[in-house]
Amino acid sequence: MLDDLANSVISGDANRAAEAAKNALTGGVDPLNAITNGLNRGMKQVGEDFSKLKVYLPEVMMAAEAMKAALAILEPAALKKDSTSIKKSKVVIATIAGDIHDIGKNIVSLLMRANGFEIYDLGRDVPIDAMISKAMDVNAEIIAASTLLSTSMPYMEDMIALLKERGLRGKFIIMVGGGPVTKEWATSIGADGYGDDGDEAVKVAYELLQRVKPN
Ligand code: B12
Structure with a gap:
């Protein structure tokens, strides 16, 4: 599931990214783990490919859109974590x-x-x-x-x-x-x-x- 998240960003497919995010949540993946070890990993790869001129700005923009689509789904789940014990700075x-x-x-x-x-x-x-x-x-x-x-x-x-x-x-x-x-x-x-x-x-x-x- 983490690979699916990473690959959805690499392929710049926002629908697939949203779907992968939903699957991760229903599959019990911790949303913060999905972000760090799924989406971020994909974007890191895009950054490396961009530096090596393997992909160009339009692909990077699509990767960014895919990342945002998945984050929109993972964010509310990540925020459900109980954090009331911590002083709100x-x-x-x-x-x-x-x-x-x-x-x-x-x-x-x-x-x-x-x-x-x-x-x-x-x-x-x-x-x-x-x-x-x-x-x-x-x-x-x-x-x-x-x-x-x-x-x-x-x-x-x-x-x-x-x-x-x-x-x-x-x-x-x-x-x-x-x-x-x-x-x-x-x-x-x-x-x-x-x-x-x-x-x-x-x-x-x-x-x-x-x-x-x-x-
Ligand atoms: C996606 C992307 C874009 C997207 C941005 C979409 C968006 N809404 O953010 C688009 C396509 C729009 C874009 C545009 C541009 N981009 Co760009 N982009 C990238 C790319 C591929 C990935 C960045 C990313 O999102 N990474 C994933 C996130 C999760 O990682 P992160 O941002 O590093 O954040 C983490 C940490 O750094 C840290 N962190 C971040 N902020 C903070 C703050 C605090 C307080 C702390 C503690 C920690 C922290 O925690 C984060 C989470 O883990 C990078 C390549 C790369 N190697 O980074 C190039 C890159 C950053 N872009 C670059 C450039 C040059 C541009 C453009 C100028 C291109 C152009 N010619 O128009 C424009 C920017 C115009 C402008 N005025 O801003 C260069 C920057 C070079 C430089 N060092 O100055 C890079 C490095 C690509 C390259 N190799 O040349 N880009």
């Missing part, structure tokens, strides 16, 4: 300015939500000022920024600079992630945390909430 998350990639960010949102965080997802191509304003409005503990484009990475650094300029840096935990972002780079720009995938994002967020207390 508020997270403002977005794909940062200039970048429209949102599949990874959506998965991070989903996993954090499934683990008890209260998520304010601002979408994609979001200006840094809008991220900061929302975090102030809802009194968030964490701002999480995603990007898959190296050309948008500097906005993460700009966001931290803007927070400092406004005397707000200590108020928020800043987490960054996405394809070209590395742990080393995150440290170099003064972010508090980095995660390689959705599971790590959740783990790091928990750790940071205990270690770095926003004031």
